[in-house]
Amino acid sequence: MSTKVRVIFALWVLLFVNYLDRVAISFAGPSMMADLSLSPAQFGIILSSFGVGYMLAQVPGGLLADKWGAKPVLVVGPLLWAFFTGMTGLVATLTGFVVVRLCFGISEGLSAASFYKAIGDHFDSQGRARAAAISTTAITLAPAFAGAVIGQLVGEFGWQAMFAMMAVPALLTAATTYFFIPARRENAASSTSAEDEASFREVLTRPSLWLLSVSQFGYNFVTWGYLGWMPSYLVLARxxxxxxxxxxxxxxxxxxxxxxxxxxxxxxxxxxxxxxxLVVGAYLIAGASLVVAFLAETMAMAVAGLSSTAFNLHVALGPKSAIMLDLAPDRFRAAYVGVVSTVGQAAGAAAPAVIGFLVSATGSFASGFGLMAAALFVAALTMLALTPQLSKRAMATA
Structure with missing residues (x-):
């Protein structure tokens, strides 16, 4: 097995288990609320505490990866997931759950930027889109697996035991990362340009960083709004x-x-x-597909519009990851990604609530669909504005 294949396999496993551990609490929610007399509002606070920790850890995790390398962070991260996943089954108070889930979010967030750094370190510019795309297929396959397996564990053994069992895949992930990802960089597109010698504070002033961040905000707003409200839309509106x-x-x-x-x-x-x-076109088609889904007069057309939205949102993911890695300075590759991810996570936290408010206030999903389409339009414009930066970077590293 070649080094590149081993890296992709390890990253795929990491994302797959990352998703399983993250959503395990969602399937345990009804049992937890019944056993511990938690209200839906209290359970919502527990769920949100993960998002806060995940968002706060993006930049620190990136800085750690840039200093020590992606591999150590990608090994230690799953070990921490395992610990806090198991701990979730041992606490019984609202405060305890909030603290544990906050720490769990931090532990998963620390690893996020290292995923992209590993791709940037082990693949050249041309190969990064494919590597990111193949690795990320884990997040589209994990939902089908999670419901069946985690639901079965909760039903057979109870939610406390389920959390203890779900710590095992995280431990196996740490071992996979340790043995499959090389300790040193290979096949990285190295650069000796003056840009790569800048301090992180100087990196924060780059227009490309903030254009990417705005684009990621728009993309995440739609992704999380879509994921959070698609089932409810089909039930309530269709x-x-x-x-x-x-x-x-x-x-x-x-x-x-x-x-x-x-x-x-x-x-x-x-x-x-x-x-x-390619990314701009995918975003614009995805936005138009949202409009088609809302205006569709038949269920088949509505599902076709939603499916086209999902297809095009994910067409953009691999190329967008490659663009981000091309623009990031080698010295601060993970921290650069961490900043972009932090802004994107803010959108992910806001989108479900904002769309829910609009639907409640207007009595229709029209405003929610319209806002998501507008967010994709903004994401496309900011991505288009990055083309001069990419050309400049290509000339500097040629």
């Missing part, structure tokens, strides 16, 4: 019963998986020099 919703809601994930592979193939193939335009 009248789909709960038995059917599971099948229909899984269709867009299949298209998302295909979109990742297509985007990685195009972004590392004949369109690798046109990645910004």
């Amino acid at each position: 009248g789909i019963d709960l038995k059917t919703i599971g099948i229909l809601a899984s269709v867009p994930f299949l298209f998302a998986f295909c979109g990742l592979l297509v985007g990685g193939w195009l972004g590392s193939g004949r369109l690798h020099r046109s990645r910004p335009y």
Whole structure:
């Protein structure tokens, strides 16, 4: 097995288990609330505490990875996930859950930027889109696996035992990362330009960083708004019963998986020099697909619009990751990604609540769909504005 294949495999496993540990509490929620007399509002606070920790850890995790390397962070991170996942089954108070889930969010957030640093370190510019896309297919396949397995564990053994069991995959992930990811950089696109010698404070003043951050904010707003409200939209606006919703809601994930592979193939193939335009086109088509989904007069067209949205959002993911790594200075690659991710996570935290408020205030999903389409338009514009920065970077590293 080649080094590149081993790295992709380790990163895929890491994302897959990352998702399983993250959503385990969602499947345990009903049992936890019944056993511990937690209200939905209290359980919502517990869920939100993860997001806060995850967002706060992005930049510190990036700085640690830039200083010590991606591998140590990607080994220690899953060990911490395992500890705090197991601890979730041992606490019984609201304060205890908030503290444990906050720490769990921090432990997962510390590893986020290292994922991209590992890709940047072990793949050249052309190959990064494909590597990121293949690795990220884990997040489209994990939802289908999570519901069946975690739900079964809760039903058979109870939620406390489920959390203890879910610590095991995280331990295996740490071992996989240790043995599969090389300790040193290979095949990285090295640069000796003056840009890479800048301090992190100077990096924070770069227009490319903030254009990418705005674009990521728009992308995450749509991704989290879409994921959070798609099932409810099908039930409330389209009248789909709960038995059917599971099948229909899984269709867009299949298209998302295909979109990742297509985007990685195009972004590392004949369109690798046109990645910004590939991302812009995918965003605009995704926004138009949202409008189609809302205006559709039949259920088939609505699901087709939602599936096209998922496909194009994920077509953009691999090429966008490659663009981000191309623009990041080698010295602060992970910290650069951490800043972009922090801004993106802020959108992820805000989107479900903002869309919910709009739907409640207007009595219609029109404003929510319209806002998501507008967010994608802004994300496309800011990505288009990055093309001069990419050209400059390409000339500097040539």
